[in-house]
Amino acid sequence: MKNSSHLSDEALQSYLLKEIQDDSLIVEHLEACSKCQKRLEEYQVVIKNVQKIEPEGFTFDVSALVMNTVTVYEKRKSRRQEFAFWGVLILLVLGISFFSLPFLPAVFKLFFSGSGLITLLAIGVGLGVFLFLLTDIIRQNQVKEGKIFKNNLQPMS
């Protein structure tokens, strides 16, 4: 209540927005009080016309702008992951090479002291493992590229 004889603005708004379950007292007061009736009408004008306002949109295409940003982000992320993968691989190879240096003379000694068959077997196994890993890496990379770039990053129809 605004004062003892009139309805408060809060009560009027709540009544208009049907937020009050039992509004019999408000209805009763409104029927008897022209001043509150007038104030209610003023709020009616506000609420009715606010709802009529057309929401403004942007002059640019939000979807195109956002999808472009997301695509660029995804490409960058993919490139970063690729760099990280090759970086780790190179570091791993260099690390293994560095730590295997002291053992190289012993390995060479094994090849040159043994028969030609053992040498061929060792080279063959090494080459086989290398080719298997290389093929797997290439295949995985192709699947990943296909998934990300060929199917998903085409413009929306």
Place this chain on the structure above:
Amino acid sequence: MNNESDHLSDKFIVANVLNGKIQDFALIVKGTEKLVTQIVKKMVFDEDDQKDLLQDIYLKAYQNLASFQFKSKLSTWVGNIAYNTTINHLQKKKIPIYDLETASGNASKETENPEVEAIQTEAVDILTVEIANLPPLYQTLITLYHLEELTNKEIAQITNLPEGTIKSYLFRARQILKEKINQHYKRNDEK
């Protein structure tokens, strides 16, 4: 039923995006664009800033999509990101978000222009101008409640404000709008 189907469709779209169907993120953008537009446009007026904010909001949503737990509607979650990002932007620029004194000052300055007054014959036009003169937070709340027709609970989820505070801000905003519209008609009657 409608809410349930919205929820299922949200789950389906989110699962697709998380499984690498990036194109489906455009569906999320389409579904939330209107709400996000209202939040950003009511608080930030420079077009370049608006574009930066939109990109920032949706990139955050994209990056954090895996953490969305379907406790609310997807649109409410994106709306919350939009609201927080926009508020942070305003705070960085030291723009007051609920300073009513500044707002009422702006309003009187605006309506002193006789040309503007002549155009504002319709209540809708007057209210459009007067809403634009309200502080950013009040504008957003009025838009979300009356134009987007969100409930107080949904607005509370977006703005992280208690429902009581939202009700009180909305009440005050409507009161100001009623006063402004009365002032306008009184001035017109005196002429």
